[in-house]
Amino acid sequence: MKSDRAAVTAEFTRRYQEHLAVFERSQGLLAPTAALAEAAISVLEAGGKLLFCGNGGSAADAQHIATECTIRFETTRKGLPAIALTTDSSALTAASNDLGYEQVFARQVEALGRPGDMLVGLTTSGTSANVTAALVAARAGGLATACLTGRDGGEIAAGRLADHCLVVPSQITAHIQEVHIFLGHLLCAAIDDAFTDRE
Numbered sequence: 639m640k641s642d643r644a645a646v647t648a649e650f651t652r653r654y655q656e657h658l659a660v661f662e663r664s665q666g667l668l669a670p671t672a673a674l675a676e677a678a679i680s681v682l683e684a685g686g687k688l689l690f691c692g693n694g695g696s697a698a699d700a701q702h703i704a705t706e707c708t709i710r711f712e713t714t715r716k717g718l719p720a721i722a723l724t725t726d727s728s729a730l731t732a733a734s735n736d737l738g739y740e741q742v743f744a745r746q747v748e749a750l751g752r753p754g755d756m757l758v759g760l761t762t763s764g765t766s767a768n769v770t771a772a773l774v775a776a777r778a779g780g781l782a783t784a785c786l787t788g789r790d791g792g793e794i795a796a797g798r799l800a801d802h803c804l805v806v807p808s809q810i811t812a813h814i815q816e817v818h819i820f821l822g823h824l825l826c827a828a829i830d831d832a833f834t835d836r837e
């Protein structure tokens with residue numbers, strides 16, 4: 639099949655414009671993200687840790703952001719405690735097999751989360767049952783909670799299941815994810831700022 643480069647470029651241009659429009663509409667999330675960053679920094683300063691979870695592309699985002707806390711974002715600073723609950727195939731398969739997929743993150747929150755930690759759930763729809771269950775488990779365990787979501791925020795926003803709920807104003811999963819990783823990078827920048835010694 640011969641590809642029509644002009645048509646493909648036109649489609650890319652349409653998607654690019656849509657991406658810009660979603661970012662433009664997301665400006666209102668900057669102040670709430672600053673509030674989330676402040677809360678996350680307080681958790682880390684008090685010796686707590688950050689837990690991240692999500693499905694599919696959001697699982698990748700959870701790992702991406704957690705690694706920028708533990709290893710490095712932009713500056714040279716000490717490693718900070720953060721865990722993505724999406725990476726341990728033994729835990730994920732055993733929890734799915736024995737408890738049900740809904741429990742894969744909640745069980746790890748129960749086992750690893752401590753009062754004073756923070757759970758950050760990522761779900762573009764706000765309706766992923768395993769992220770919802772993790773937020774409920776986190777609250778029950780005395781963790782602070784945050785959710786990066788989209789569309790109408792689903793039951794997580796409606797039920798106020800997270801202390802910080804950032805709802806990206808888009809219906810399109812990919813665009814919501816694009817804003818999520820930007821907000822994750824803002825969080826990492828604020829963490830770098832708080833933990834980097836400057837002369």
Ligand SMILES: O=C(CO)[C@@H](O)[C@H](O)[C@H](O)[C@H](O)COP(=O)(O)O
Nearest residue numbers: 693694695696761762763766811812
């Ligand atoms: O990355 C994408 C689509 O861009 C997909 O892998 C997507 O993350 C998956 O369909 C997820 O299962 C969607 O879950 P959620 O964002 O609604 O919680």
Ligand SMILES: [Zn+2]
Nearest residue numbers: 702703706823
């Ligand atoms: Zn990054």
